[in-house]
Amino acid sequence: VTDPDALMSAVEDSQVLDFDQPIALSLNALMHFITDPHDPFAIVRRLLDPLPAGSALAINHCTPDFDPVTWNKVAEIYTSSGTPVQFRSHSDVRRFFDGLDLIEPGLCCCHRWRPAGPADGTEPTDAQIGLLAGVGIKR
Numbered sequence: 001v002t003d004p005d006a007l008m009s010a011v012e013d014s015q016v017l018d019f020d021q022p023i024a025l026s027l028n029a030l031m032h033f034i035t036d037p038h039d040p041f042a043i044v045r046r047l048l049d050p051l052p053a054g055s056a057l058a059i060n061h062c063t064p065d066f067d068p069v070t071w072n073k074v075a076e077i078y079t080s081s082g083t084p085v086q087f088r089s090h091s092d093v094r095r096f097f098d099g100l101d102l103i104e105p106g107l108c109c110c111h112r113w114r115p116a117g118p119a120d121g122t123e124p125t126d127a128q129i130g131l132l133a134g135v136g137i138k139r
């Protein structure tokens, strides 16, 4: 994904996707592996570029927002083990959706994004989940 030109040409060459129809771009639990020197925001713009209006971007992304001590420690363990990560704040993750229409309920903790059933008291906390989720629609 750090070579989005090669990625998109492979996708186009495969002729699996119909670029005349809306396409869902799912980047779940991926972009926190792409640190700022790789310009993750430019990568996402490049991946969205050939998609027609009405296409959707779905992202979930680790964040330290709800429990900085724990999640900064998780990031440190990943990085020191050879897998660099960059967990981002709500405002930084929101930037992936710039220029898109973010649909309800917006960018929120993952388990709060359209939960399948009513709350039954067994839900995890935001601090335990540590993931932001959102879906944006291309104009």
Ligand SMILES: C[S@@+](CC[C@H](N)C(=O)[O-])C[C@H]1O[C@@H](n2cnc3c(N)ncnc32)[C@H](O)[C@@H]1O
Binding pocket: 001, 002, 027, 028, 029, 030, 033
């Ligand atoms: C936590 S998994 C999520 C997998 C899948 N998106 C899902 O929701 O089940 C993270 C994935 O990111 C992939 N990944 C990490 N760095 C990557 C990179 N630079 N390019 C492409 N994939 C990468 C890993 O191989 C792994 O499959």
